[in-house]
Amino acid sequence: MQLPLGPDPRTETLRRLQSLLIQRFGRIERAAAEWREPEWVLVQGVIGARTKSEISNAATDRLLKRYGSWEEVADAPLEELQAELATQTYPNIAAGRLKGSLSALVERRGAVDLAHLAEMETLPAMRWLEQLPGIGRKIAAGVMNASTLDRRAIVLDGHHTRILQRMGLVPPKATTDRAFEAIMPAMPEEWDGATFDEHHLLMKKLGQTWCRPAMPDCATCLALSLCKTGTERVGNR
Ligand code: SF4
Numbered sequence: 001m002q003l004p005l006g007p008d009p010r011t012e013t014l015r016r017l018q019s020l021l022i023q024r025f026g027r028i029e030r031a032a033a034e035w036r037e038p039e040w041v042l043v044q045g046v047i048g049a050r051t052k053s054e055i056s057n058a059a060t061d062r063l064l065k066r067y068g069s070w071e072e073v074a075d076a077p078l079e080e081l082q083a084e085l086a087t088q089t090y091p092n093i094a095a096g097r098l099k100g101s102l103s104a105l106v107e108r109r110g111a112v113d114l115a116h117l118a119e120m121e122t123l124p125a126m127r128w129l130e131q132l133p134g135i136g137r138k139i140a141a142g143v144m145n146a147s148t149l150d151r152r153a154i155v156l157d158g159h160h161t162r163i164l165q166r167m168g169l170v171p172p173k174a175t176t177d178r179a180f181e182a183i184m185p186a187m188p189e190e191w192d193g194a195t196f197d198e199h200h201l202l203m204k205k206l207g208q209t210w211c212r213p214a215m216p217d218c219a220t221c222l223a224l225s226l227c228k229t230g231t232e233r234v235g236n237r
Helices: 009-025 038-047 053-067 070-075 078-084 091-109 115-119 122-130 137-145 158-167 176-186 193-209 228-234
Strands: none
Touching (some): 038 053, 038 091, 070 091, 115 122, 122 137, 137 176, 137 193, 158 176, 158 193
8 A cells, every 4th residue: 555645844844944034034025026027037137147136136227228128138239238247247258148048039039028938837938948048947937936927936046055955955966957846846835926036035145144155154043953964063952
């Protein structure tokens, strides 16, 4: 006889973690509506490698203001885009990826228009986005979750993935893609798109403070009692 599978214990861990994160860092409100058009979120992600969100947000707004439409941005000379993106950590890479992804969108859709994603299931929509140059799992999930599409797709950056690995919630060396596949089935079913977004932003804060890449401060970390690595390093209190 096959025993029924019980609920995934990671789901309760994620619920408890979210409540501890909110206690420590407070609630995080969603971005302003004008920052949440799917096309805007895609551009912000494409130019945003290793750059603070506020800087990439401002650069995305500047681009749209200067050129008037994303199609005009796609048509702009590469050198001009490199100069426009001087605030980004890697302006040349950002400009090349931006031109590549927007031009591919114009080629496929006739315009920089992602309206068709609203009619698609979340995973097929992410796979469609990932066929565009410069779009990986993180940006695809961001477009589906942090935009007006509001889907239940978890955005995993380096901080978030590292914490999930250390906590033992995904395999220790999981890539972003694998971590996404591993954690999605455990996400609490009552969490909507906005909660996914808030959870990601709170995890990022934890990764920038206690669970830094080198020398995590497990002894005072809010997640210690839920964390495999922390418990091994400090003991369960
Ligand atoms: S207990 Fe340590 S390893 Fe675990 S999340 Fe906190 S800082 Fe990271």
